[in-house]
């Protein structure tokens with residue numbers, strides 16, 4: 021796919037090394053960002069793609085990896101975007117790119133000449149300009165380095181120290197007293213956590229500098245937003261009605277809400293709402309929210325939680341309703357909706373990893389519920405609207421995971437499987453993105469026997 025923005029510097033192979041710094045410093049005046057991914061990078065990237073697409077923001081991905089994505093957007097992004105995303109840890113505004121070859125020459129090959137030159141290549145003055153002078157004492161700043169390929173890992177710590185000390189010199193020249201923040205001894209990767217960034221006030225002071233070592237280009241910039249784990253924790257642990265066993269985290273809930281392209285004012289439905297974790301996130305996305313559950317206790321619990329949320333987050337205009345009902349017969353209770361995200365029953369809680377035949381049995385016993393739900397959901401969704409649904413991903417003793425293959429069922433009901441990456445413009449080396457047709461995402465913890473497979477469908481126009 022071509023570039024929307026006529027932005028091709030990352031691909032001009034022959035001239036890249038000579039021209040890239042010059043070209044990119046002009047280009048990076050525009051809206052280029054590095055998104056540092058949460059632990060499930062595919063899900064994080066799918067969420068970002070759906071989020072931007074839902075808001076009509078054109079974008080291109082020029083780098084993707086397990087740890088970060090480099091994305092150029094047509095319009096500037098606000099720092100508050102991070103609060104809307106469940107799967108992004110940091111967003112950095114890129115100030116300049118340096119060819120990655122220079123980073124590897126300097127820090128893997130220990131080429132002193134290149135190292136010297138690097139001080140001129142890095143946008144030290146621009147980064148230091150942004151940092152305010154400390155009212156008293158020294159201003160604290162930190163540097164975090166991420167890399168796209170494990171090959172770069174040995175270069176990362178040296179690059180982190182180098183950038184920190186070069187920046188300290190630059191700050192001194194600007195007459196700004198500064199302290200370069202170190203890491204605890206046992207820190208595996210030279211990266212500050214979002215909590216450290218928040219607690220040290222680095223965000224307000226534009227004082228966390230990120231270096232993202234990509235496959236061909238290395239981005240350097242200032243962190244403009246970090247994920248606030250305290251807010252997500254609060255929604256998880258402080259809500260009044262808890263039900264530990266079926267809990268889906270606020271992070272994954274928010275990702276699901278975004279996968280349905282939920283934007284403010286849309287009517288959002290979770291027909292197996294439980295205590296309302298997904299509903300909470302949809303309400304925070306300013307949707308008009310409807311929850312359905314067959315269990316009366318859950319209905320009351322979800323209501324209590326949403327009422328708590330509206331107070332806690334001062335959501336004066338919150339519009340929500342939770343009703344007792346059957347997800348297999350939604351027409352009876354509700355009218356058309358714009359988005360559906362839900363986690364139906366995933367089977368019994370398992371004490372140990374099951375055998376494959378037992379896992380198959382669990383999945384077969386759940387199929388009728390999912391089939392009936394799909395028919396029922398199709399009946400209340402507007403044409404063009406999206407559904408994100410969790411199905412069980414059961415680990416078994418043979419090592420093979422047993423899943424439901426909901427795609428076939430959904431298709432026979434009239435849904436179209438959605439591949440969130442299919443329409444995305446991957447440019448430069450990222451054009452070889454291998455997962456274009458992916459329509460489902462697995463999210464599973466080491467310690468859990470049952471994971472989640474999240475699939476996305478659309479009711480065709």
Ligand SMILES: C[S@@+](CC[C@H](N)C(=O)[O-])C[C@H]1O[C@@H](n2cnc3c(N)ncnc32)[C@H](O)[C@@H]1O
Nearest residue numbers: 266292293294295296297313314315346347364
């Ligand atoms: C896995 S839990 C959902 C958990 C939920 N995401 C939460 O945050 O609490 C599944 C929920 O579906 C409800 N349920 C089961 N069968 C149902 C049906 N036919 N219609 C509506 N709700 C149903 C259960 O009562 C349970 O609360």
